Amino acid sequence: MQIRRVVTGHSDDGKAIVASDSKIEGFRPQLFPSMEFHALWGGDQPPTYPDEGAPLPHQSWFPPVGGFRFLAVTLPPASDEAPEIADEATAMAELEAFAPGLLSVMEPDAPGMHTTDSIDFIYVISGEVIMTLDDAAEVHLAAGDTLVQSGTRHAWRNPGQEACRLIAVQIGAERAG
Numbered sequence: 001m002q003i004r005r006v007v008t009g010h011s012d013d014g015k016a017i018v019a020s021d022s023k024i025e026g027f028r029p030q031l032f033p034s035m036e037f038h039a040l041w042g043g044d045q046p047p048t049y050p051d052e053g054a055p056l057p058h059q060s061w062f063p064p065v066g067g068f069r070f071l072a073v074t075l076p077p078a079s080d081e082a083p084e085i086a087d088e089a090t091a092m093a094e095l096e097a098f099a100p101g102l103l104s105v106m107e108p109d110a111p112g113m114h115t116t117d118s119i120d121f122i123y124v125i126s127g128e129v130i131m132t133l134d135d136a137a138e139v140h141l142a143a144g145d146t147l148v149q150s151g152t153r154h155a156w157r158n159p160g161q162e163a164c165r166l167i168a169v170q171i172g173a174e175r176a177g
Contacts, residue, residue, distance in 0.1 A: 002026065005020070007041070038072035044064055046066055061099035062102075069168070116170070117151060127165060131147065132156075
């Protein structure tokens with residue numbers, strides 16, 4: 001699926017302009033082909049204005065302190081069967097190339113559980129999702145719900161019959177200690 005992204009900026013004389021109007025193609029990793037990720041915008045530092053509306057440099061999937069990411073994610077229902085992966089090393093390399101650092105935060109002994117040094121603002125567009133925290137605490141979210149995820153250990157699971165679509169804004173944060 002494609003998502004339209006319109007970006008504004010400033011002309012050389014300081015006037016507001018549409019810098020770009022494009023379609024962002026979704027990424028479906030071999031490891032999770034029913035999932036879809038759209039990396040819509042991001043930067044590793046706070047932006048400064050005026051600017052021309054050009055994409056800002058960023059190196060990893062998760063933002064550093066002061067950095068940010070704007071994402072759309074589609075999570076398949078739990079009933080979708082995981083495919084058999086013929087070449088897991090290639091599939092993992094593909095995911096790492098698209099989302100550098102994503103796999104490094106995942107816990108091998110607790111599938112799906114991960115912790116990031118970010119504050120994440122989530123809005124559920126459609127479907128439903130369950131966020132699992134420590135001690136198996138669960139939060140059910142449905143279309144129209146929002147979540148502020150504050151650097152906690154968590155995992156996502158879609159218990160519904162349809163795909164869950166959500167928007168996320170992540171802002172890099174410092175972890176004390």
